Amino acid sequence: MFQPGYREDLLMVFPEPGTYCIVDETLRPEQSVNNESHPRELLGYVTVDGSAAGKAPEAVLAQALETAAKARMPQGTVRDKVLADLADGLKLSAFAPHADIAAQEVTGQRSLGFQIVLPPDQPPVFEVGEIGTGDDGKPVPVNSSPYEPGRLDRLLELGAVDEWKLTAFAFGHPFHIHVNPFQIVSVKDPDGNEVSGAPVPDASGIPSQYTNLQGTWRNTLLLQQGYTAIVRSRYRRYIGDFVLHCHILDHDHEDEDEGMMQNVRIALPGTENSGLPMAHH
Numbered sequence: 001m002f003q004p005g006y007r008e009d010l011l012m013v014f015p016e017p018g019t020y021c022i023v024d025e026t027l028r029p030e031q032s033v034n035n036e037s038h039p040r041e042l043l044g045y046v047t048v049d050g051s052a053a054g055k056a057p058e059a060v061l062a063q064a065l066e067t068a069a070k071a072r073m074p075q076g077t078v079r080d081k082v083l084a085d086l087a088d089g090l091k092l093s094a095f096a097p098h099a100d101i102a103a104q105e106v107t108g109q110r111s112l113g114f115q116i117v118l119p120p121d122q123p124p125v126f127e128v129g130e131i132g133t134g135d136d137g138k139p140v141p142v143n144s145s146p147y148e149p150g151r152l153d154r155l156l157e158l159g160a161v162d163e164w165k166l167t168a169f170a171f172g173h174p175f176h177i178h179v180n181p182f183q184i185v186s187v188k189d190p191d192g193n194e195v196s197g198a199p200v201p202d203a204s205g206i207p208s209q210y211t212n213l214q215g216t217w218r219n220t221l222l223l224q225q226g227y228t229a230i231v232r233s234r235y236r237r238y239i240g241d242f243v244l245h246c247h248i249l250d251h252d253h254e255d256e257d258e259g260m261m262q263n264v265r266i267a268l269p270g271t272e273n274s275g276l277p278m279a280h281h
Contacts (some may be wrong), residue, residue, distance in 0.1 A: 003222040005174040005247030013057040017050040030224055031209055033172040033248055042280060062086055068160035085207040097217045101161060101183050101232040108162045110154070114223065114246055114260055115141040115169040126246075126259030128153075131165055139167050139228065146250050146259035153262035154244075157269050163232050168223040173260065175229075176220040179238050182231040184213050190226035201206065201212055240263050 002008055014020060027038040041235065052060045065086050073079040078094060111131035118124050129144030156162065160204035164182065166175050187196035195208035209222070221229060238253040245261035 001211075003174060003209065003220065005176055005222075006129060006220040011061060013052070013060045014048045017048050017053060019236035020046045020048060022046060028206070032174075033222070035171055035225065054174075056121065058090065062090060065090070087223070098181065098183070099236075100215065101234065105161045105234075106163045107160045108157075109165070110162050111165040112175070112244070112262075113139065113141050113144070113166070114144070114168045114170070114173040114175070115144045117144075118170075128244075128246075128260055128262050131167055139169070141169050145262045149263075151263060152265055154264045156264060156266045158235055158239055158266055159269065161232065161234050162231060164223070166223055166229040166231065167227065169226050170225065172222060172224045174220050174222045175244070177233075177244040177264070178219075178242035179266075180233050180235055181219045182221075182233040183186045183217050184215065184221065185230040185232055187213065187229045188229060189224075195227075196229075235266050239266055239268065 022043040024038075024041050024043050027042045029035045029037045032038060064166060068085060069079055069082045069086070073082060082094050085093050096181075113129055113131045115127040116124050117127060125146060127141070127144035127146055129141045132140045132142035134140040163185070184196060186194060187208075188197050189208075193200075196210040196214040197212070199207040199211045209224075210227075213221075221231070223229060242264050243261055244264055
């Protein structure tokens with residue numbers, strides 16, 4: 001499932017020539033950012049010619065990837081390694097993701113929750129804050145506040161490894177952080193069931209949108225209302241300011257100018273630099 005605000009690269013081999021439909025399947029209310037269902041709809045078409053007719057999918061993929069490597073990669077060790085891997089079972093070891101972050105590497109804990117406050121007869125207030133625990137044991141927002149451009153909200157330490165707890169208290173929100181990607185450790189539904197591993201169909205028979213995301217690396221993750229995600233991130237090579245925010249595109253004004261964004265700074269160990277003005281990008 002393609003989540004809002006995220007990018008995916010796909011390389012597809014079609015079984016035969018023809019015109020294929022790109023279809024957006026039905027979305028249930030709890031899977032969307034506004035808790036509304038969306039019907040199945042046509043997004044577009046793909047026209048496939050017969051140039052690869054009769055060829056095995058593996059052969060077509062190998063040819064496409066080898067051609068791209070020879071055309072776009074500079075001559076030398078890297079290109080030779082890529083071509084050798086492709087010839088050895090279509091391996092892509094040169095494009096391996098970041099190394100896994102083990103629990104023993106974690107040096108700190110952080111939390112973040114998106115919150116929408118609906119005051120009577122007033123415009124909604126969009127906030128970001130930390131996650132606490134209510135009397136019933138459920139997550140509750142703590143220290144939530146609207147965005148302030150000149151305020152430093154989070155100070156991170158270069159070389160540290162943090163484990164983040166993420167949730168959305170009202171509606172769904174894509175969490176997006178600049179500079180450093182994160183590895184997904186776990187995503188649980190409101191009842192505490194793990195949903196980011198192997199497919200586990202719900203009552204409707206449809207797997208969770210978090211299926212097979214466990215262990216993958218992202219910079220954006222849609223948080224369904226009431227779901228809790230655990231992710232880990234390393235801070236390396238970069239010192240400076242950036243932001244994290246909700247990535248709902250049609251909420252840019254409300255979310256970012258009025259609340260659902262925070263300023264983040266990575267600094268050298270032992271230096272806060274709290275007196276410097278924010279210079280996020």
